[in-house]
Amino acid sequence: KAGVTQTPRYLIKTRGQQVTLSCSPISGHRSVSWYQQTPGQGLQFLFEYFSETQRNKGNFPGRFSGRQFSNSRSEMNVSTLELGDSALYLCASQTSGSGNEQFFGPGTRLTVL
Amino acid sequence: AQRVTQPEKLLSVFKGAPVELKCNYSYSGSPELFWYVQYSRQRLQLLLRHISRESIKGFTADLNKGETSFHLKKPFAQEEDSAMYYCALRLGSSNTGKLIFGQGTTLQVKP
Numbered sequence: 261k262a263g264v265t266q267t268p269r270y271l272i273k274t275r276g277q278q279v280t281l282s283c284s285p286i287s288g289h290r291s292v293s294w295y296q297q298t299p300g301q302g303l304q305f306l307f308e309y310f311s312e313t314q315r316n317k318g319n320f321p322g323r324f325s326g327r328q329f330s331n332s333r334s335e336m337n338v339s340t341l342e343l344g345d346s347a348l349y350l351c352a353s354q355t356s357g358s359g360n361e362q363f364f365g366p367g368t369r370l371t372v373l
Numbered sequence: 374a375q376r377v378t379q380p381e382k383l384l385s386v387f388k389g390a391p392v393e394l395k396c397n398y399s400y401s402g403s404p405e406l407f408w409y410v411q412y413s414r415q416r417l418q419l420l421l422r423h424i425s426r427e428s429i430k431g432f433t434a435d436l437n438k439g440e441t442s443f444h445l446k447k448p449f450a451q452e453e454d455s456a457m458y459y460c461a462l463r464l465g466s467s468n469t470g471k472l473i474f475g476q477g478t479t480l481q482v483k484p
């Protein structure tokens with residue numbers, strides 16, 4: 261099985277712009293979660309989508325949003341970028357059912373100038 | 374509030390020495406805990422989970438609800454164990470994808 265893929269791998273934007281990141285889960289996985297990883301804050305949960313619905317949400321401002329498509333692919337969008345949004349954004353997919361493992365993608369490195 | 378604490382940012386040991394990576398959690402519900410590992414230039418991957426009670430690559434971790442801890446142990450460290458280790462707590466029901474991570478501990482195993 262192919263692993264979780266994320267595109268693009270690297271992105272450079274300027275303050276005020278918006279950005280869309282994409283995540284393709286492992287085939288058959290219906291849950292996709294997004295995390296922000298920074299040196300100062302570590303790994304922080306953004307949100308989780310399951311069957312095209314947001315199932316869980318972290319403590320991030322409304323500038324961070326996401327969606328999931330019928331094929332389970334997910335996108336996250338950050339509007340009005342700030343310097344502090346520079347981070348590695350990871351997505352993870354898992355099957356439905358209890359106790360299942362999350363499989364992580366390689367991440368998208370976003371730099372905001 | 375739910376929290377996962379890994380008190381050590383860096384743990385440096387010699388090859389063959391025992392290793393213990395500490396993890397403490399704060400959670401009012403029934404905890405489900407994991408250890409994830411990230412080797413250099415590789416993606417984050419699951420090492421082990423407490424419900425499995427298994428040993429992976431010689432590592433074990435026992436959930437101690439009284440001390441709210443889930444420390445990762447290995448009796449004899451190998452150089453290939455050098456990596457970043459994250460303790461994580463699953464929030465909510467057991468099929469949810471919401472994980473709270475600790476800050477991570479870098480394990481450095483010296484030859």
